[in-house]
Amino acid sequence: MVTIKDMAEMLGLSTTTVSNVIHGKTSEVSQMTVQRVQKLLAEYDYVPNINARNLAQNQSKIIGLAMKGSLHKYSNMLLDPFISELVGALEGEIRKQGYFMMLYISTSIEEIIQYVSSWNVDGLIVTGMQHDDYIKIKHRYKKPAVLIDSYLSKDVIQYANVGLEDETGGYQMTKYLLENGHRNIGFIADNMTGVDYYRFLGHKRALEEYGLSTKEENLIIIPAGKMETQDVLNDFYVKAEKYSAFMFCSDYYAAIVLNFLQDRGLQVPEDISITGFDNNYFSRMVRPMITTVNQDISQRGKQAVHYLIDLIDEKVPKQMDIKFPVELVIRGSVRKISK
Amino acid sequence: MVTIKDMAEMLGLSTTTVSNVIHGKTSEVSQMTVQRVQKLLAEYDYVPNINARNLAQNQSKIIGLAMKGSLHKYSNMLLDPFISELVGALEGEIRKQGYFMMLYISTSIEEIIQYVSSWNVDGLIVTGMQHDDYIKIKHRYKKPAVLIDSYLSKDVIQYANVGLEDETGGYQMTKYLLENGHRNIGFIADNMTGVDYYRFLGHKRALEEYGLSTKEENLIIIPAGKMETQDVLNDFYVKAEKYSAFMFCSDYYAAIVLNFLQDRGLQVPEDISITGFDNNYFSRMVRPMITTVNQDISQRGKQAVHYLIDLIDEKVPKQMDIKFPVELVIRGSVRKISK
DNA sequence: TTGTATGCGTTATCAG
DNA sequence: CTGATAACGCATACAA
Numbered sequence: 001m002v003t004i005k006d007m008a009e010m011l012g013l014s015t016t017t018v019s020n021v022i023h024g025k026t027s028e029v030s031q032m033t034v035q036r037v038q039k040l041l042a043e044y045d046y047v048p049n050i051n052a053r054n055l056a057q058n059q060s061k062i063i064g065l066a067m068k069g070s071l072h073k074y075s076n077m078l079l080d081p082f083i084s085e086l087v088g089a090l091e092g093e094i095r096k097q098g099y100f101m102m103l104y105i106s107t108s109i110e111e112i113i114q115y116v117s118s119w120n121v122d123g124l125i126v127t128g129m130q131h132d133d134y135i136k137i138k139h140r141y142k143k144p145a146v147l148i149d150s151y152l153s154k155d156v157i158q159y160a161n162v163g164l165e166d167e168t169g170g171y172q173m174t175k176y177l178l179e180n181g182h183r184n185i186g187f188i189a190d191n192m193t194g195v196d197y198y199r200f201l202g203h204k205r206a207l208e209e210y211g212l213s214t215k216e217e218n219l220i221i222i223p224a225g226k227m228e229t230q231d232v233l234n235d236f237y238v239k240a241e242k243y244s245a246f247m248f249c250s251d252y253y254a255a256i257v258l259n260f261l262q263d264r265g266l267q268v269p270e271d272i273s274i275t276g277f278d279n280n281y282f283s284r285m286v287r288p289m290i291t292t293v294n295q296d297i298s299q300r301g302k303q304a305v306h307y308l309i310d311l312i313d314e315k316v317p318k319q320m321d322i323k324f325p326v327e328l329v330i331r332g333s334v335r336k337i338s339k
Numbered sequence: 340m341v342t343i344k345d346m347a348e349m350l351g352l353s354t355t356t357v358s359n360v361i362h363g364k365t366s367e368v369s370q371m372t373v374q375r376v377q378k379l380l381a382e383y384d385y386v387p388n389i390n391a392r393n394l395a396q397n398q399s400k401i402i403g404l405a406m407k408g409s410l411h412k413y414s415n416m417l418l419d420p421f422i423s424e425l426v427g428a429l430e431g432e433i434r435k436q437g438y439f440m441m442l443y444i445s446t447s448i449e450e451i452i453q454y455v456s457s458w459n460v461d462g463l464i465v466t467g468m469q470h471d472d473y474i475k476i477k478h479r480y481k482k483p484a485v486l487i488d489s490y491l492s493k494d495v496i497q498y499a500n501v502g503l504e505d506e507t508g509g510y511q512m513t514k515y516l517l518e519n520g521h522r523n524i525g526f527i528a529d530n531m532t533g534v535d536y537y538r539f540l541g542h543k544r545a546l547e548e549y550g551l552s553t554k555e556e557n558l559i560i561i562p563a564g565k566m567e568t569q570d571v572l573n574d575f576y577v578k579a580e581k582y583s584a585f586m587f588c589s590d591y592y593a594a595i596v597l598n599f600l601q602d603r604g605l606q607v608p609e610d611i612s613i614t615g616f617d618n619n620y621f622s623r624m625v626r627p628m629i630t631t632v633n634q635d636i637s638q639r640g641k642q643a644v645h646y647l648i649d650l651i652d653e654k655v656p657k658q659m660d661i662k663f664p665v666e667l668v669i670r671g672s673v674r675k676i677s678k
Numbered sequence: 679t680t681g682t683a684t685g686c687g688t689t690a691t692c693a694g
Numbered sequence: 695c696t697g698a699t700a701a702c703g704c705a706t707a708c709a710a
Contacts, residue, residue, distance in 0.1 A: 001456070001459075003702095003703055003704085004703070004704065004705095005703075005704090013680075013681085014680065014681045014682075015681090015703090015704080015705090016680070016681060016682080016705085016706080017679085017680055017681075019704070019705060019706085020680090022704095023705085028679070028680085029679065029680080030679060030680090033679080033680085045456075045479060047453055047456040047457045048457055048703085048704075049394070049457070049459060049702085049703050049704070050457045050458050050459070051390045051391075051393040051394040051399065051458075051459060051702085051703080051704095052390075052394050052686090052702070052703030052704045052705090053703075053704055053705075054390040054686090054704095055388070055390040055391050055394055055685095055686045055687065055688090055702090055703080055704075056685075056686055056703080056704045056705045056706085057686085057704085057705070058686070060390065076424060076427035076428055076431060076637065077427060078417070078423040078424065078426055078427030078430070079420075079423070079424060079427060079620075081418075081420075081423075084417040084418070084420075084423035084426075084427075085415060085417065085418060087417055087423075087426075088415035088416060088417030088418060088423075089415055091417070091442055091444065092415060092444075095444070095445075100441060100454075100458075101441070101442060102439060102440070102441060103430055103440060105430065105431075105434070106434075114386055115439075117340070117386040118386045118387055118388070118389045119389050119390075119439075120340075120388060120389070120390060140384060255624060259624065259626065262626070263626075281418075282624065285594060285598065285621065285624045285625060286624060286625070286626075287598065287601070287602075287625075287626060298415065342686095342687055342688085343687070343688065343689095344687070344688090352696080352697085353696065353697040353698075354687090354688080354689090354697090355689085355690085355696070355697060355698085356695085356696060356697075358688070358689065358690090359695095359696090362689090367695065367696085368695065368696080369695060369696090372695085372696085387687085387688075388686085388687050388688070389688095390686085390687080390688090391686070391687030391688040391689085391702090392687075392688055392689075393688090393702090394686090394687080394688075394689095394701095394702045394703065394704090395687080395688045395689040395690080395701075395702055396688080396689065396690095396702085397702070
């Protein structure tokens with residue numbers, strides 16, 4: 001590993017001059033030396049030591065991606081296509097902008113904060129976190145951060161968030177079901193915070209427009225990671241009697257249940273209608289394809305990275321809350337009920 | 340950001356002593372001071388600066404994951420479930436072992452080498468690379484590396500590889516098809532190097548055991564990224580006439596084609612049999628579920644990380660080539676042809 | 679146009 | 695048991 005000092009000695013120059021050439025500050029160096037230095041640089045495959053550079057400049061060129069892992073610890077979060085698409089999109093954009101991405105997945109916020117501080121991360125993208133967690137982070141991590149899919153109240157804290165029109169998505173999908181004659185709709189989520197809660201609010205609003213109220217029993221919460229268990233799936237088979245449609249908060253869950261029910265002999269949409277959310281390949285891979293709500297994850301990932309870098313460069317206000325649009329994608333998993 | 344120096348001053352101690360306490364070298368420090376230091380450490384949320392530590396120790400605690408990206412640059416590699424499961428598994432294990440993962444995806448080996456050297460990465464996991472690329476890396480990166488799914492010749496260079504019984508997988512699947520009466524089998528891959536080539540060799544061996552030879556036209560190579568284009572898919576529809584089975588090198592491709600053909604009115608397996616490779620959720624999500632070859636990606640990822648860390652600790656030989664077993668998973672996408 | 683000197687935060691050597 | 699001091703590689707303010 002050849003260093004600036006090595007080069008300088010070989011050339012009989014100072015490290016300053018070599019460093020200047022490396023950084024293209026050629027206005028301060030004579031043509032001759034520039035050429036001599038560059039030649040040697042290439043010859044020896046000089047590569048800067050990032051640790052040293054970061055230490056000297058008090059930066060890191062790292063953008064951290066903080067994710068609070070789910071509780072069942074044996075899970076691999078990247079199996080969720082929403083997460084993997086997001087991570088891939090973020091990674092690509094971060095590298096394109098000359099930064100590096102480091103993943104900080106942990107069930108403990110404290111641990112995440114430690115890592116992030118330790119690496120002196122220049123900026124943070126935070127996903128899957130709600131109020132309390134984010135307050136904790138803000139308390140100890142003072143550099144820029146951009147949230148993805150968080151719902152916080154502006155009164156409490158300044159934040160930048162790249163979100164989605166979740167409420168609208170829930171509303172549109174429910175309205176579509178209602179228009180198709182459905183009156184007994186089961187709404188399924190694995191939590192009632194953040195994103196899913198707002199989708200539920202949209203659901204509720206649509207029902208109310210039709211003079212219907214949300215019965216408690218129609219809200220079905222399945223703990224994360226339990227959807228693929230036999231008990232839960234069997235229960236859906238039983239419930240399919242009672243409902244005319246199941247409305248899921250993710251294509252993933254929708255696809256699993258759709259397959260299970262059809263394997264058990266029910267027909268979608270003839271016996272039961274099913275809808276998803278996300279429009280990822282799960283919704284396209286099953287038959288019938290699932291009617292769902294489209295969101296452009298890659299676009300949102302890019303936006304988050306851009307905003308974060310602008311924040312790092314102090315070119316942009318600290319408070320920002322953008323909601324990306326959603327769009328109903330009608331496919332074959334919903335039946336039209338005639339009176 | 341509080342530093343060791345700050346703490347030392349506050350306590351009227353030297354940085355050495357504080358550093359010793361931090362590292363649990365308490366045998367060299369009096370009980371009293373240990374306690375005083377630890378109290379302050381906790382009080383001020385002391386977090387070490389990793390850049391400084393790495394610089395001083397000439398290490399990084401980073402394990403790099405080098406992936407040569409495919410040529411069509413707008414793609415997000417993590418959309419491939421094989422990649423995302425692998426990345427997730429590696430990430431989890433790396434963190435568990437006290438290291439951090441950094442992703443280096445690029446179409447240019449030179450760029451990857453630069454990044455890796457620059458960050459002074461302690462060890463490298465290399466995936467999707469064949470002979471020439473790896474030689475280049477070895478030439479400039481002198482620290483430990485573990486390959487995943489590479490086929491190199493031992494004569495040329497020492498390497499550690501975590502592979503799969505690809506040849507056996509190709510053999511078993513083909514034999515299964517032959518036993519079920521199939522004689523016109525199309526073998527589909529997106530390249531003929533590495534993994535897919537060995538699967539093909541197994542395919543060939545099984546055919547030969549049955550006294551059949553591999554006709555050139557039965558080997559169908561679809562350029563990566565083209566599988567989902569209409570032209571290619573239509574072509575499979577036409578080809579379905581001629582073959583009784585399509586044997587794919589990945590569940591991903593198998594699932595896409597299976598859905599397309601059924602949407603066009605063919606029946607799987609009645610009209611055409613289809614097999615996959617990997618046993619990931621693509622093979623389970625479609626109907627009929629796809630007969631495939633199982634591999635345990637997470638297990639392999641873990642193994643790779645363990646071996647790499649042992650290599651870093653110099654506990655293990657530099658040459659290693661392990662092949663994980665495969666297993667036929669019989670499901671419903673292959674028809675039995677009676678004479 | 680080039681060089682000197684210093685600091686970034688930590689670890690490690692060696693002396694007290 | 696504790697403390698000076700140097701070293702890691704680079705960037706930069708300031709001098710020459």
